[in-house]
Amino acid sequence: MSTDTRDRVLVDADWVESHLDDAKVVLVEVDEDTSAYDKNHIKGAVRLDWKKDLQDPVRRDFVDKEQFEKLLSARGIGNDDTVVLYGGNNNWFAAYAYWYFKLYGHADVRLLDGGRKKWELDSRELVPDLPERAATTYSAKDQDRSIRAFRDEVEAAIGQKNLVDVRSPDEFAGRLLAPAHLPQEQAQRKGHIPTASNIPWSQAANDDGTFKSDDELTTLYGDAGVDFDKDTIAYCRIGERSSHTWFVLHEILGQPNVKNYDGSWVEWGSLVGVPITLEDPS
Amino acid sequence: MCGAKVGGPSTDGVDLTQESVVQGVVLRDGEPVAGAYVRLLDAGGEFTAEVPTSATGQFRFFAAPGSWTVRTLAPMASPVDYPVVAAKGAVADLEIAV
Numbered sequence: 001m002s003t004d005t006r007d008r009v010l011v012d013a014d015w016v017e018s019h020l021d022d023a024k025v026v027l028v029e030v031d032e033d034t035s036a037y038d039k040n041h042i043k044g045a046v047r048l049d050w051k052k053d054l055q056d057p058v059r060r061d062f063v064d065k066e067q068f069e070k071l072l073s074a075r076g077i078g079n080d081d082t083v084v085l086y087g088g089n090n091n092w093f094a095a096y097a098y099w100y101f102k103l104y105g106h107a108d109v110r111l112l113d114g115g116r117k118k119w120e121l122d123s124r125e126l127v128p129d130l131p132e133r134a135a136t137t138y139s140a141k142d143q144d145r146s147i148r149a150f151r152d153e154v155e156a157a158i159g160q161k162n163l164v165d166v167r168s169p170d171e172f173a174g175r176l177l178a179p180a181h182l183p184q185e186q187a188q189r190k191g192h193i194p195t196a197s198n199i200p201w202s203q204a205a206n207d208d209g210t211f212k213s214d215d216e217l218t219t220l221y222g223d224a225g226v227d228f229d230k231d232t233i234a235y236c237r238i239g240e241r242s243s244h245t246w247f248v249l250h251e252i253l254g255q256p257n258v259k260n261y262d263g264s265w266v267e268w269g270s271l272v273g274v275p276i277t278l279e280d281p282s
Numbered sequence: 283m284c285g286a287k288v289g290g291p292s293t294d295g296v297d298l299t300q301e302s303v304v305q306g307v308v309l310r311d312g313e314p315v316a317g318a319y320v321r322l323l324d325a326g327g328e329f330t331a332e333v334p335t336s337a338t339g340q341f342r343f344f345a346a347p348g349s350w351t352v353r354t355l356a357p358m359a360s361p362v363d364y365p366v367v368a369a370k371g372a373v374a375d376l377e378i379a380v
Contacts, residue, residue, distance in 0.1 A: 068317060088318065088334065119284050120317055120334075120357065121319070122344075122357070123357045168324065168326055168329065168330045170324060175346050200328060202328070203328075207321070207353075207361065264354060
């Protein structure tokens with residue numbers, strides 16, 4: 001069952017190369033460093049800016065359904081297109097966009113396994129040319145809240161559901177507030193949510209950014225204390241690395257009832273009155 | 283750092299008194315390698331961060347004080363591991379050959 005699930009949500013670089021001229025396949029690059037696309041990208045790929053395009057410019061929330069429809073229409077993405085997302089940082093922001101596309105109900109969305117890094121390490125072709133896609137009339141669904149967790153639900157999940165903190169051990173234990181390649185900033189307090197397991201996103205990926213095998217992934221989460229009979233909430237700092245883990249648990253392994261807490265540590269570590277613990281991962 | 287050979291990017295604009303910087307340059311046959319991937323692993327070997335090198339082959343991490351391993355992946359090269367110690371207020375500067 002799981003291999004079929006994997007094939008439905010993941011494509012490899014050879015598949016992408018053989019579909020570069022397929023008009024029904026839209027490649028979408030999503031990066032943390034949004035200027036990477038300007039330099040070059042996979043032929044035909046359009047860009048989504050995870051911040052400017054996907055975050056509301058005023059409130060701390062996502063763009064609403066109408067804004068998402070307008071965005072995808074302008075990018076030339078149709079409801080029946082196969083969307084293939086890829087990006088830098090081991091697909092963190094591509095996985096975030098994948099989860100976001102699912103949140104608004106896009107039918108066929110997939111990730112390029114290994115993302116931009118694997119593509120570059122293979123020395124595959126990248127081009128600077130901007131693609132031209134005719135505008136569409138995209139129609140989004142209402143947000144699927146079964147895959148998105150909010151803070152009250154996270155607090156109620158302490159000691160009840162699987163809480164998976166996918167940040168690095170140093171962030172989990174409160175020695176760092178952000179990944180080490182970024183300036184340290186953001187939440188008011190360091191640490192993690194009580195009863196959370198620390199299973200860094202990186203343990204689900206190989207060095208080249210591709211996902212580990214189904215068996216390795218099942219063993220990884222099982223050994224780290226995830227009870228597959230319980231519901232799961234994944235979080236990180238701003239919800240992008242936890243999208244990567246949500247993708248593994250919900251999309252590759254086919255686990256039901258897995259949510260991404262996109263408020264993540266930047267929200268939790270700034271809330272008044274919520275519990276925080278500091279101990280190192282067990 | 284005055285007078286020291288610096289492999290990494292300029293530290294202008296970085297408050298070095300507050301950061302534990304690990305940075306450097308990736309070289310192949312003495313030439314900078316752009317688009318290599320540099321990963322920072324903690325003392326337990328756990329991934330902490332990763333950046334691609336710049337057009338001039340450079341990279342930088344804001345780490346915490348302690349022992350780290352810098353692992354470099356480049357096209358057509360085997361991964362290279364480099365141990366490094368980071369300290370607050372200091373810049374650890376590396377030249378990595380692949």
